[in-house]
Amino acid sequence: MSTVAIDTHRLLRALKSTGKSANFTAEEIANAVDVAQEGGEWVTRSHFDSTMAGVDARMAGVDARMAGFEARMDRLEARMDVFDAKIDAMRADIKAEVKSSQMQNLLWLSGIMLVSNGAVIAVLARAARLF
Numbered sequence: 706m707s708t709v710a711i712d713t714h715r716l717l718r719a720l721k722s723t724g725k726s727a728n729f730t731a732e733e734i735a736n737a738v739d740v741a742q743e744g745g746e747w748v749t750r751s752h753f754d755s756t757m758a759g760v761d762a763r764m765a766g767v768d769a770r771m772a773g774f775e776a777r778m779d780r781l782e783a784r785m786d787v788f789d790a791k792i793d794a795m796r797a798d799i800k801a802e803v804k805s806s807q808m809q810n811l812l813w814l815s816g817i818m819l820v821s822n823g824a825v826i827a828v829l830a831r832a833a834r835l836f
Contacts (some may be wrong), residue, residue, distance in 0.1 A: 716740075719740040720737045
């Protein structure tokens with residue numbers, strides 16, 4: 706589909722600037738057409754297609770870089786999963802150590818109580834024999 710590449714308002718102003726209202730010469734019309742097209746940046750289909758091909762190529766580069774970034778993020782996520790597993794194992798070890806320490810303290814205290822109770826009983830028994 707063809708597109709008009711002339712700004713009609715510019716063309717009309719250029720023709721009116723000649724001072725005539727009708728019977729323009731071919732030269733006046735050609736000059737007015739040149740004036741109407743001045744400064745107009747019209748995009749042709751071939752120019753648009755070539756520009757879009759460049760954009761597509763750059764987007765393919767961006768897609769490749771994003772794929773590389775996603776691969777790096779996947780590797781980082783795998784490393785973080787390993788790190789989380791190590792932290793969980795360390796937490797379990799600490800928890801087991803605390804429980805073991807608590808149990809050892811409980812046994813020590815029980816032993817101390819038994820010894821002190823035994824000592825008290827021995828002292829009482831001796832005291833009972835003495836009297």
